[in-house]
Amino acid sequence: MxxxxxxxxxxxxxxxxxxxxxxxxxxxxxxxxxxxxxxxxxxxxxxxxxxxxxxxxxxxxxxxxxxxxxxxxxxxxxxxxxxxxxxxxxxxxxxxxxxxxxxxRSERSVLRRIFLATIELFVFVATLASVIAALVAGGIVDLDDLPFLGEDEREAIEELRDRLSQDGVDPWGGPPLLTTIAGEPAVVARVRREGEDLLFVDAYALADGRRLWRIGPLSDGPEGLEHVRFALAGDFVVVGASTGRTLFVHGRESAERVRAVELGRDLAYLCGVSPTQVYVRVEGRGHQLLDPHSGALSRAAAAPAGCEPEQGDSLDPSWVDVGRLRGELREGTVVTRALLDPGGAGGALFVRSDDAQATPRLLGFSPPEGSGSRLRLKPALLRWTDEGIEGAKSWPVAGTLAGGELVLAAWEDQAGALWLGAWALADGSARWRVALGAELVLGVWAGEGYVLVGRSHVVEVRGIDDGELVTVIGEQP
Incomplete structure (x- = not known):
């Protein structure tokens, strides 16, 4: 092994x-x-x-x-x-x-050589299978070109190819962003058509899933897909080009292009800071701030709060790297997930004992002391503890804090399925809980009166008051 x-x-x-x-x-x-x-x-x-x-x-x-x-x-x-x-x-x-x-040791050498040969053979077969699966999934090699494959192997690779297909909503370049367009709540998200190597940035009405506008296509090849990122700033949508070296500024209401901004080097990350600023990280040039009104770029000493590198690589805007936590709450326990409300309403921790089999407990706390790379937690900051997650043997998968509410997706061992729940951050009172099934959950976001649940190819729109499904954006392949 x-x-x-x-x-x-x-x-x-x-x-x-x-x-x-x-x-x-x-x-x-x-x-x-x-x-x-x-x-x-x-x-x-x-x-x-x-x-x-x-x-x-x-x-x-x-x-x-x-x-x-x-x-x-x-x-x-x-x-x-x-x-x-x-x-x-x-x-x-x-x-x-x-x-x-x-x-x-000569007597043992023969057995050792047999063991090593077996390991090498296993690695070779696993590597060969991975290469073949990647070639077939990418359309470079067809299954009919592999005569040594049996019927079972062909069916397995076909299933893998279907699984790798990413047609539909694509959250990997950044989470869907909540906003208001033409006076109604909306979400802006990346949408991929893998078979044609095309990527778009679309806006959808949250009430019924209706598409309001589309920017793109933004890529005409697989190499450019990873560079397409976007951010919201006031009345503008800023989109990174497929080459990774150009930013396009569009109007938020109509998606009409306003201007283009040349970066000179590859774009690494975009993050909306305020209605007048977008944080831009460029490979080899450090931190910069873009004014979408004028297209001017200015240098920044560091990433603004909420746009730190560790948050930029996550799908949850309220996610906090547990390595930043300091204080007595970590003694004798393992912090598995930490969330901090961007508006300063407090946070939530998922902790368990040193036993790897122990399920997490949910803790709510007041805003911690400190900022930047270190956050100090004290027992006096603890507000409430919810033992229900531990009793149900549930494991947190994704969550967010917004508007004083904690919304969490978790996996329950006994039921063998995911569920979505909400708590009041102030006192830990449970508001609602709904079943999500067993399909993969990539992220959870909340705002504008709705909860968004990111799945592998779609975004589910649910009501923030009861968690009931309102509409689905995107399509399963």
Whole structure:
């Protein structure tokens, strides 16, 4: 067992197979975590691993690495002896000791070589399967071009190709943004048509899912999809071009283009700061601020509050890196998720004991002291504790804080499904709870009287007062 699939403890995404040793990093939200702190783990074949099995697998890999290093050292010593014998020099005392030790271990060497050969074969087969799946999913190779595949293998790859299809709402370049257009609540989101390598920025009415306008297409190739980002600033929508080196400023009401701004280098991130400013991070040029009214760019010493790099890589605007937390609340516990209300109404923590099998507890707290890279929490700031999540064996997947409300999506072990709930941040009183099924949840956002639930290809619009489904934006492939 070489490669392990981890579940990110911050955003809940299942990560691609990887070496389980050392610190891990989530490609989706940027969170870093130790292997034993992952939300879940399983082998590349799909078999679930508990904490003991995961640690045993890591220990086995370390032992294999040590044996490989010993074998390499022995081969180097053997080569040195051969060179010395060829030169007519007697072997050294250390060389003779190594030779005797090698003879004693000769009986075990055959089994070790068989074990290593098996591991190498497994890695080769897994790598070959991944390459073939990627080529087929990308349309480079057709299944009919692979005569060695049986019917079962073809069906499995077809299913994988369907799963990789990202037609519909695409939240990976930034979360959907809530706003008001023509006097009605609306959402602005990226929409992808994977088969044609096209990407758009669309606005939809929240009340009925009606599309209000479309900007694009913004990309004509797969290389440009990752550069298309957008941000709202007052009466403007700022969109990054597919080349990553141009910004386009559009009117929020009609999506009509107002101006273009050349960056000179690749765009890394956009973030709306205020009605008159957009934070722009450009590769190799640090922090800049854009005035959408004039198109002028100015230098900034650091990212504005709410646009820090760790938040820029997440799908939840109220998400806080747990590494920023300091104080007594962390002693003897593990903080699995932290949310902080952008409006200063307080925050929520999900903590559990050091036992990896313990389910989280939900804690509400007043605004912490400090700012920037460190936030200090004290017991006196604790407002309330909700034990219901722990009793139901529920694990937080995504959540947000907005307008004094906590909205959370969580996975319940007993039901084997996701649910969505809301609490009053002031006292922790539960407001409502609805079932979400088992489909993947990528993010949760709230505002303008609605709750948005990001799924793999669509955004569900729900009422903020009861959580009931209002409409669905996008289509499942």
């Amino acid at each position: 070489n490669l392990i699939c981890f579940e990110c403890p911050s955003c809940g995404a299942e990560l691609p197979p990887r070496d389980p040793r050392g610190e891990q990093r989530c490609e989706y939200c940027g969170a870093r975590f130790a292997p034993e702190g992952a939300g879940g783990a399983k082998t590349s074949a799909g078999a679930a691993l508990d904490r003991a099995a995961l640690l045993a697998a890591i220990a086995a890999l370390d032992e294999t690495k040590l044996e490989l290093e010993l074998t390499r050292a022995e081969l180097a010593e053997e080569l040195a002896q051969e060179n010395a014998a060829a030169a007519g020099e007697p072997p050294s005392r250390r060389a003779r000791r190594r030779a005797r030790r090698r003879e004693r």
